[in-house]
Amino acid sequence: MTVLDPRDIALGTMYFGTRIDEARAFELLDRFVLRGGRWLDTANNYAFWLDPSGLGGASESVIGSWLRANPGLRDRVRISTKVGAAPTVPGDWPGSMEGLGATAVRTAFEGSLERLGTDHVDLLWAHVEDREIDLEEQVSVFGSLAAEGKAMRLGASNHAGWRVERARSMALTVGVEPFTAVQLRHSYLQPSPFVPLPDRGHVVATPEALDHVLSTDLRLWVYNVLLGGAYADQARLQDAYRHPSSERRLAALDRVAAMLGATRNQVVLSWLLGSPQSPTPIVGVSTLEQLDEMMDARQLQLDEEARGILEEVVESDDVHDAGSGGSHGALS
Incomplete structure (x- = not known):
């Protein structure tokens, strides 16, 4: 079994081959490995919405x-990919989404292995739920x-907890490997419920x-941890x-x-890495400077005072939510 280091950060590669061209992607991958990075996170549908073909696979x-350009590096990196959410007809999504039927999963995954040039991946995700296919088949x-x-x-990525547990119980019953990781959207800032x-x-x-x-x-993997750059540029903060x-x-x-001489992004990453669930954050970057900022966050340790400042707000919000039915007010 592949073991995850508690302070691992996975490099998100969603826009490799589309928004980020191959030359820049190679630079980022080289620097990531040089800085001790191990996990590369991708998916077979990345990034169909930007690709002229209307299909995924570029990442x-x-x-x-x-x-292929770096023989021997496959043994030094771990690959995480996902299947189930790619369109099968250009321009028709989610209408033609491949889903999680047995044939669709096998076909999609074989395509992933071929593009990646490997005979295995270290972590394979069911990208999204598919409630039209019998769970036992999945x-x-x-x-x-x-x-x-x-x-x-x-x-299991983007799955309800009860579905994950039902699938895990079913896997044990039929004697196959169960899901041992979940992937969800998570950050220090939280969206308003509903x-x-x-x-x-x-x-x-x-x-x-x-x-x-x-x-x-x-094991928990988390994505959108830096809210699409909103910590650095608040104008990017979504309405929720x-x-x-x-x-x-x-x-x-x-x-x-200010106390630690760090950036907001680094504090958020360190807070996540030190949380009780010890999640693996997936972080996408487009420049070497952003990548170095991300990797430096692994060495940032939040002391008791720093973590207390952050958690005090979280606990205060929990009390407020419990007394107000769980809804946040809107900013004026």
Whole structure:
């Protein structure tokens, strides 16, 4: 079984081959490995919405090209990819989304292995839920890929906790490898409950989901941790995050960042890495400077005072939410 280091940060490669050309992607990958990075996170649908073809696969193809250009590096990096959410017809998504049927999963995954130029991945995710396909069929096909040595570990991305547990119980019953990781959207700032996010398919890590991870052997991966650059540029903050709690949390971040001589991004990453669930944050960057900022966050240790400042706001919000029915007010 592949072991995750508690202070691992995965390099998000969503825009490799589209927004980030191959030459720049190679520079980022080279620097990431030089800085001790190990995990590369991709998906077979990245980034179909930007690719002229209308289909995914560009990110995996760039990683495959980089691995071929650097013999021996495959043994030094770990690859995480996802299947189930790619369109099968250009311009028709989610209408033609491949889903998690057995044939679709096998076809999609074989395409991923070919693009990546490898015979296995270290972590294979079911990218999104598919409630039109019998769950036992999904469990069986992912379990068979693990049994064949093509997927070292299995994970469920953007799934409800109860579905994950039902799948894990089913896997044990039929004797196949279960999901041992979950991937959810999570950061220090939290969206208002029940306010729709513009990012279709994203599932936020609720307190219940975080407790679920703590009470099981599941490993947590988290994405959108830097809110698309909103910590550095507040104008990018989505409407769902524009509420009084965010103002309080940003003020706490600024206080801690000033104390430690760090950036907001670094404080958020260190806070995540030191949280009880020890999640693996997935962080996408487009410049070497951003990559260095990300990797430097692994060495930033929040002392008791710093973490206390951040957690005091979180606990205060929890008390406020409990007394107000769980809703945040809007910023004036």
